[in-house]
Amino acid sequence: MRSSRADSVQLKGSVRPAGRQESRGRLRRAYSRAAIAVSAGVLAIGGVVAAAPAAADPLPVPPTFFAGIPYELANPGGSLPGVNDWDCVPGAEHPNPVILVHGTGGGAQTNWGAMAPRIKNAGYCVYALTYGVNPGTPWPLSAMGGLTRMQDSAQELSVFVDKVLAASGAQQVDLVGHSQGTLMPNYYVKFLGGAPKVDKYVSLAPLWKGTTAGGASEFTAKLDEAAKTNPAARQYADLMNKYCGACSQMSAGSPFIEKMNAGGTYAAGVEYTNIMTRYDELVVPWTAGYVEAPNATNLVVQDTCAQDYSDHLAIAASVRSQAMVLNALDPAHPVPVPCVFVPPFLG
Template identity: 25%
Template sequence: MKVTRALLPLLPLCQRLLPTRLAGLSLTLLKATALEIAILAGHLVLYPSGITPERRRSPIPTQSLADLPDPDLGTDGADGTADAARLPTPDKPPVVLLHGFIDNRSVFVLLRRSLAQHGRQQIESLNYSPLTCDIRTAAELLGRHIEEICERTGRQQVDIVGHSLGGLIARYYVQRLGGDVRVRTLVTLGTPHAGTRVVPLMNAHPIIRQMRPGSGVLEELRKPAPHCRTRFVSFWSDLDQLMVPLETACIEHPDLLAQNVRVSGIGHLALPVHPAVAAGIRQALDVEEETTRAAAHTGGLTVA
């Protein structure tokens, strides 16, 4: 990887100036920072393409087993086998991608491609206004979008992947607005579930204040949710510069079926982009509920 090779000459200097453990950490941090800068530069190029809402595609019809001919009767009276082209499509719900603060759907270009290449036929990338000032209002708007998606696709539920603020908006919809009826699995990437203390000077923005520890929105999310049916998977990074403290991106709630996955070696912007995280997201969306209940509440993913 070019970033790694570029940083190798710095290793002897780090080893001389710092203890071995700190030198290794510094090299990892340098690599993660270089990757964040590269991703930011690429995202700035793609950003204009994601400003407008995406074009809605007609859903691909799926067939149930009842629609298929009986193999014993034959399909054409010749060989008695069903036409392979008419085999039923796996019943996977649509995936809704929700971006973070002052961002748009272009952040999910690579993740969307990864999901499509692995069998997800219905993927929706939603934009909310950069002028959004209230998580509750954004969650209500998300709910209306989800209802429209379900009606258009004929599905009863969707999966959601939310990056940063997008994950918090989706969680509010699920937990406080009855969205657990519509959302089967919610995957969050670097979402401040317990609030972040990063950049105190940004408190002038109302939605930033809602992402601070102890805000009214976060206190609402701490309330009991005994009948919530949605499964939660939270990816958090040990090098996430926007999560202070880092563990704030974990979901800790006694009533929620939640799994926290620690990602090592990348920063905040890389979470919706890195192929290893994309593989983890696909696994989280495909896992059965029984498997989630049996799994530990914490997991690990090293991408460095």
């Protein structure tokens, strides 16, 4: 296993009638209050208490993966506080804007309620997009991204990166992805000319080699074979590809996975950091994200803290993951990675 600077730090310590608008507003506020109440209850059951933000932190950093859901309920299709500020000018200390790339079924708000404020508080210009939404879907389905083919999503990311660079005046961006958001951007980097525009590429629960979770690979292979001669199977496969074109692409051994790894997983000139958990229930095996290369650092959260029970969701939110991401973005100014209990599911 390749040692890393981040590892050493861990060891150190159309205008509508007013009445309808008001009614919709009341409904959204009610949903928001309910979501907050449920989140609070879940946290209490899990024994996790969100600490008040430090005086130096302008944004609260709740320690749960689900912290972004109330924001989406209150402001559908919006942005988390401090995120997508198109007037943000990167400082000399952190010249690269950070773009957050969600996973399958996630969105710009729902995936990053914990991670986004931590990175923003560290002094970065932070951006996030919801990509891969099936065309014509209304809210709340429009909040579920990562469903279209990853080649198409990569095109969306390409446009977004250029928008961020133009607004910020920066030369490069850093990417922080989760789940599919670790794999799809590499198509942009390797095949759509993104490599010169990306400096650091940080992956939470990566699946470079694809996943076999739920027998996905075997099922996809059998369905593809049956579809060659069975009209019903062909229709089912077409429906799957229409509504979740990315799903079968993530299966181990899929043509997409094979293409992404042909000639080497990584793009030259980009610095990759993979942050993995042995308790990942969706990336199976979890080592599918462990690929060695001179420009890659592999971190397994349990290697430096046995109390870290992060699963596929929790790894995108925990205080330990937050610190590891900050150290991957700025290894010259590391922060301590605390060894604390991290519950699965919540973070």
